[in-house]
């Protein structure tokens with residue numbers, strides 16, 4: 301795409317309301333919505349959100365310019381967000397937030413009425429893709445194309461009813477069983493025929509992705525299944541000039557991994573093994589207890605170390621490490637996951653050392669601010685005319701989507717630099733190289 305070779309784009313103003321559509325209004329979806337409602341009332345702080353709390357350095361260090369990101373780039377205001385979505389359970393967002401058990405009654409009570417007013421629309425769902433769930437709030441149609449058309453009607457009605465000027469969709473639904481790329485995904489024409497023929501290789505998350513792009517809605521995928529990461533939907537995104545990104549929110553153990561592993565490599569410390577195991581008891585844990593859904597997750601969790609450590613370039617340090625990831629469903633723990641890591645490293649002359657991490661985290665608390673940032677940045681990208689895969693949003697994902705010829709960047713700090721450089725580029729600011737020699741020449 302040529303936009304990086306030309307002048308910074310004109311960014312259309314953020315006028316009117318922005319609709320946020322969430323397929324899968326479970327723990328993450330409702331924690332995100334509840335958080336935004338609470339922040340709007342000044343009852344909470346948007347902790348964890350770069351768009352709301354981050355600053356960005358501009359120009360030379362001596363200029364001391366460090367504006368808040370939300371003042372630097374023209375993002376939609378939180379007051380302009382309107383929420384909607386789909387779920388297989390017919391529970392309003394207040395009821396679902398209580399069931400999810402992430403937020404306390406003290407935090408939910410002041411926003412109870414607004415949350416209760418958001419009721420999920422019937423979902424496109426098929427149990428063969430998520431084995432451990434049984435829901436009744438589900439659409440039916442003779443073909444998958446018929447289901448896509450119903451979603452398109454839902455989206456258009458949502459836009460009209462709320463008088464929205466723009467939309468964004470973020471998949472927060474359960475992880476689907478592993479579905480590798482297949483020939484039916486290769487181009488839009490083939491994909492549309494397959495939708496009409498009910499091809500089993502087209503999963504519900506792909507149908508949502510298709511409906512989003514057909515209605516000019518940018519799309520982010522928070523789960524590890526393919527969804528829009530198929531050539532057919534990349535083609536549709538390019539044709540309609542819409543931004544897409546994914547996949548799998550980077551929270552918890554993988555966030556830690558992509559913070560720590562770049563440090564080992566920066567200091568040339570070797571790695572002989574990394575064993576990661578989790579216990580969690582929320583519905584996500586129950587879904588991931590199914591081997592098919594776990595396989596989708598395992599793929600995204602395992603790939604990070606290889607790309608960060610580059611074993612081919614550093615065979616003595618990283619040529620032979622053992623990497624294992626486990627997720628154990630343990631109901632008493634609810635959403636409060638515990639992630640253990642045992643890391644075997646080695647240093648000078650090969651002497652071994654160990655690091656143990658015990659992260660008592662809260663999954664949805666870590667994921668909710670990512671959903672907010674993705675909504676605001678995707679909407680910004682759309683208004684700036686950026687379309688196709690948004691690699692600058694890799695910062696938010698365990699397994700960032702890239703062009704097939706590129707490997708994904710997993711190092712959190714490279715991802716952060718990429719994101720901030722993109723914002724500087726968009727606003728016509730000088731890109732920062734961190735060279736710094738110029739200060740000493742003066």
Ligand SMILES: NC(=O)c1ccc[n+]([C@@H]2O[C@H](COP(=O)([O-])OP(=O)(O)OC[C@H]3O[C@@H](n4cnc5c(N)ncnc54)[C@H](O)[C@@H]3O)[C@@H](O)[C@H]2O)c1
Pocket residue numbers: 323324325326327328329386387388389400423424425426430433435471472473474475476504505522523524548549550551552582583584587663664666667
């Ligand atoms: N919480 C995290 O830190 C985190 C990190 C990375 C990825 N994720 C992914 O985000 C997703 C959501 O996580 P969660 O903890 O909210 O799970 P959850 O089980 O609480 O919520 C998922 C919701 O999706 C619904 N759903 C399933 N299939 C659907 C469909 N086809 N259409 C509409 N709704 C559907 C389920 O009924 C459920 O309410 C999961 O795929 C999870 O793997 C979460």
